[in-house]
Amino acid sequence: MELDGSRRIEPIILVFAETGGRKIVRTARQAAEVLMQDWPIDDGEEFFTAVKTCLDVITGDAEPDRLRQAIIRAAAEAGIAAITVIG
Known part of the structure; x- marks a missing residue:
């Protein structure tokens, strides 16, 4: 298996209300880092789905667009503003 x-x-630009911090997610690796290090909750259903989808993208078992959608849903669940950018 190749990662x-x-x-x-x-x-996706993520704006964290509690800290006012911002993160831009452009890759599966950045998504994993934000989910594991910066996410304010770690027990939501959408959070778990985003983590699983992130792993699936890194291992080649899912397309990146699925991860993008999972992060947007997890952000809504956690009260994080997700500003989507179409590039």
């Missing part, structure tokens, strides 16, 4: 964390997604 590819560099698989690109259309950018």
Whole structure:
């Protein structure tokens, strides 16, 4: 199995209300880092789906667009503003 964390997604700007911090997610690796290090909740259903989808994209079992949609849903669940950018 070949891992590819560099698989690109259309950018998403995440704005964290509690800290005011911002993160731009452009790759599966960046998505994994944000989900594991910066996410304010780690027990939501959409959060778990996003983590699983991230792994699936990195292992080549899912397309990057699925990850983008999963992150947007997880952000809504966690109260994170997700600004989508079409590039």
